[in-house]
Amino acid sequence: MNNSDHLPIPNLPKLDLPKVVIIGGGFGGLKLAMSLRNSSFQVILLDKNNYHQFQPLFYQVATAGLEPSAISFPLRKIFHGASNMSFRMAEADRVDTTEKRIFTDIGYIDYDYLVLAMGADTNYFGAKNIEYYSSPMKTVSEALYIRNKIISNYERAITLPGIAERKSLMNMVIVGGGPTGVELAGAMAELRNNVFPKDYPELSFKNMKVVLIEAGPKLLAAMSEEAQNHALRYLQELGVEVLLATKVLDYDGKVVSIAGNEPIETQTLLWAAGIKPNRIEGFDPSVYAGNGRMLVNEYNQLDRCEGVFVLGDQCLLPGGNFPKGHPQVAQVAIQQAKNLSKNLFKQKKGQKMTPFRYKDLGSMATVGRKLAVVDLPFFKFQGLFAWLTWLFVHLMAILGVKNKVFIFLDWSWNYLNFDSSLRLLIKPKYVRASERKELIEEKSSSD
Numbered sequence: 267m268n269n270s271d272h273l274p275i276p277n278l279p280k281l282d283l284p285k286v287v288i289i290g291g292g293f294g295g296l297k298l299a300m301s302l303r304n305s306s307f308q309v310i311l312l313d314k315n316n317y318h319q320f321q322p323l324f325y326q327v328a329t330a331g332l333e334p335s336a337i338s339f340p341l342r343k344i345f346h347g348a349s350n351m352s353f354r355m356a357e358a359d360r361v362d363t364t365e366k367r368i369f370t371d372i373g374y375i376d377y378d379y380l381v382l383a384m385g386a387d388t389n390y391f392g393a394k395n396i397e398y399y400s401s402p403m404k405t406v407s408e409a410l411y412i413r414n415k416i417i418s419n420y421e422r423a424i425t426l427p428g429i430a431e432r433k434s435l436m437n438m439v440i441v442g443g444g445p446t447g448v449e450l451a452g453a454m455a456e457l458r459n460n461v462f463p464k465d466y467p468e469l470s471f472k473n474m475k476v477v478l479i480e481a482g483p484k485l486l487a488a489m490s491e492e493a494q495n496h497a498l499r500y501l502q503e504l505g506v507e508v509l510l511a512t513k514v515l516d517y518d519g520k521v522v523s524i525a526g527n528e529p530i531e532t533q534t535l536l537w538a539a540g541i542k543p544n545r546i547e548g549f550d551p552s553v554y555a556g557n558g559r560m561l562v563n564e565y566n567q568l569d570r571c572e573g574v575f576v577l578g579d580q581c582l583l584p585g586g587n588f589p590k591g592h593p594q595v596a597q598v599a600i601q602q603a604k605n606l607s608k609n610l611f612k613q614k615k616g617q618k619m620t621p622f623r624y625k626d627l628g629s630m631a632t633v634g635r636k637l638a639v640v641d642l643p644f645f646k647f648q649g650l651f652a653w654l655t656w657l658f659v660h661l662m663a664i665l666g667v668k669n670k671v672f673i674f675l676d677w678s679w680n681y682l683n684f685d686s687s688l689r690l691l692i693k694p695k696y697v698r699a700s701e702r703k704e705l706i707e708e709k710s711s712s713d
Contacts (some may be wrong), residue, residue, distance in 0.1 A: 271478065275373035278352055283308040284614065287368055287377040289358045289546070291318050291341050294599030295383030300344060301607035307379075309351045314372060316341055316355045319406050321663055322596070323673075325446060327409035328536075329453040330417075336672045339350025339665040350376035358384075359550035363571050370475045377453035379573050379610065382546065382560070383603070386579040386594060389540035399519040400537040403446065405665050412536060418531060425464055429473055434531040436474040441514050444487070445631040448497055450536055451478040452633040455504035475506045477530060479514055481539070483585075486639070488593060489629055496648040500633040510523070514539075538609050541594060545579045555582045559591050564621035565609055577602045584624070590622055601625065602651035632656045 288295045302309045303545050305368045320337040325336050334469070343648045345351040356370040367376050388402035399414050416438070423435040442449050463471050478485075478501065484494045485501075501508055515523040522530045553569050559582035566581060568574040578599030582591040592598040593674050602622055609619040628642035629710045630652065638653035640646065649657075657677060664670050665687035 273373045275354060275356070275370065278310065278354075278375065279349075281308040281309070281349060281350065284378040284384070285310065285376065286379045286381065286610065287312065287375055288383060289368070289382035290382045290385055291315070291353075292321075292383060292385045292572070292578065292599065293596040294342070294385075294603045295381065296341070297603035298381060298383070298577070298607055301604060302346075302350075302610070303348045304350060305611075307350065307593075307610065308399050309377060310377075311345075311351070312356045312358060312368075313341060313353075313522065314357045315405075316342075316353070318665060318686075319531045321404075322445075322660060322663075323408040324406065324449045327406060327454055328412040328450065329405055329457055330413055331453065332676055336404055336669055336676065337664065338353065339669060341534040343666075356544055361574075361642070363422050363548065363574060366416050366573060376572070379575065381575045381577060381606070382568075382580055383577040383599065383650045384544040384546065386541040386543050388537060389542040392539065393516070396517045396537065397477075399517050400441075400535040401435070402537050402559055406539075411433055414536060416557065418581070420462065420464065420466055420469070429470065432469065433473065434520050434533045435531040436469070436471075437477070437530060438475070438534045438536070439477045439479065439530055439532045440536045440538060441479045442540065443478060443482065443508075443510070444538065445629075446538040447478055447536075448485055448501065448633060450538060451476060451501055451506045451508075452504060453672050455501070455506045459505065461530075472585075475507060475530065475532075477509065477532075479509045479512050479524065481513050483511050485510070485690065486631055489587045489631070489639065490641045492646050492648065493641050494633070494688050496639050497631060497633055504634055504637075518629060538648060541579065556584070557591065565619045566606055566622055572641065575606055577606065588624070592597075593628070597627055598624060612711050630656050630659065 286302060286307045286309050288311045289297055289307065290347040291311055295311065296318050298312050299309055317338040317340050323332060326332040327337065330408060336623055341353050345353055354371045359369045360369065361368050361380065368375050388404050393579045394644065401415060404410060405411050407412045421436040423432040426432050435698045437453050440447050458471050458474050458476060485497050486494050498508060509527065512527060513525040515525055517535050520531065521532060522532060522535055526532065555561055560576045560580055562576050562581045562583055564583060566575045566577060568576050581592045601624060603622060605622045612619050628640065630638060630640040632638040632653060636653050638656045640652040640655050661670055661673060664673060
């Protein structure tokens with residue numbers, strides 16, 4: 267038990283209002299907080315980062331298409347001018363549902379309503395070597411790490427004398443044929459085809475592989491057959507080697523072992539094969555489904571836990587049209603947050619709450635420049651128009667006018683000349699305190 271468990275979070279405003287504590291500043295948590303802005307509730311948002319991350323564009327950070335700041339938005343900025351709202355950068359440890367208290371690494375806080383919107387993390391399906399050696403992409407920092415790793419590999423490859431020695435540094439393997447994997451593979455192939463040959467003219471890119479591995483029989487399993495077939499064809503036209511119905515067995519940091527196929531040499535394995543809900547201590551095991559999601563009723567209320575609600579990737583409503591849970595996409599979390607905000611007001615007034623009904627607005631994925639697939643409830647299309655639709659939808663979804671402008675300018679420049687200037691290898695320099703002291707003393711004596 268931490269010392270902070272015994273103390274409340276300091277400096278929180280004391281308001282005579284029902285207290286809504288939201289854990290997680292992702293799509294669901296943020297939407298709910300914004301919906302309760304300047305309302306008759308006290309809203310306290312907790313997140314381990316002080317910014318919101320726009321996950322659909324992580325792959326563009328990883329492939330040097332966008333700066334991390336372009337897809338991140340400071341959470342405190344949203345609360346400007348809202349006297350009923352507070353943000354604290356904290357990690358939630360456990361919940362006491364009897365006392366209605368949440369414990370964090372900076373102290374505890376009591377709640378009237380607790381909303382869990384903690385999202386999901388990478389699922390390695392128990393493969394420890396893959397977890398250790400591969401690169402996931404669930405945060406901005408992980409996307410930036412991938413960008414640095416790729417650039418660093420090529421800077422190393424150009425110093426090696428032979429093709430065989432360079433192979434593992436130059437090859438890229440992506441596991442997971444969902445939207446993230448497809449978009450990553452397309453972007454990597456375009457870098458290889460159009461950008462890296464100009465950056466590294468001494469290297470031969472004919473020998474560089476971009477491989478996309480999917481355990482299922484189709485790419486983009488949640489989308490239509492037209493979208494699946496077009497995505498496969500687009501990737502193959504870009505030169506991506508697509509392996510369907512193929513399982514990755516192991517990875518040691520240099521070689522990927524694949525069932526029924528020759529192993530692939532690579533020092534860059536990007537893992538986008540699955541996600542698992544984040545968990546917090548304090549709940550009975552009976553509230554969890556087999557896939558780790560928490561069982562809620564039609565109002566997103568946690569089973570047998572008064573005042574506790576769960577949104578997005580973390581929750582599962584048994585039965586209905588989605589017996590295994592709603593799709594783990596942003597729209598589900600956003601729609602659940604909108605419905606919950608209305609129900610909180612209704613519950614406060616003693617009115618009957620409205621059950622959640624998911625409205626599928628469609629899905630989309632981009633494969634490369636001028637190549638995308640879009641499935642709308644009433645219309646399915648691919649190619650250039652789909653790509654323009656994808657650009658518009660994602661640009662409008664980004665928070666902040668400045669972010670929209672930066673992304674629009676970056677996309678416009680990349681479209682015109684296919685040569686982003688963001689391929690910078692920026693590494694932090696770590697110096698121990700003792701070494702720093704010696705350096706300062708050395709400098710002082712020389713002066």
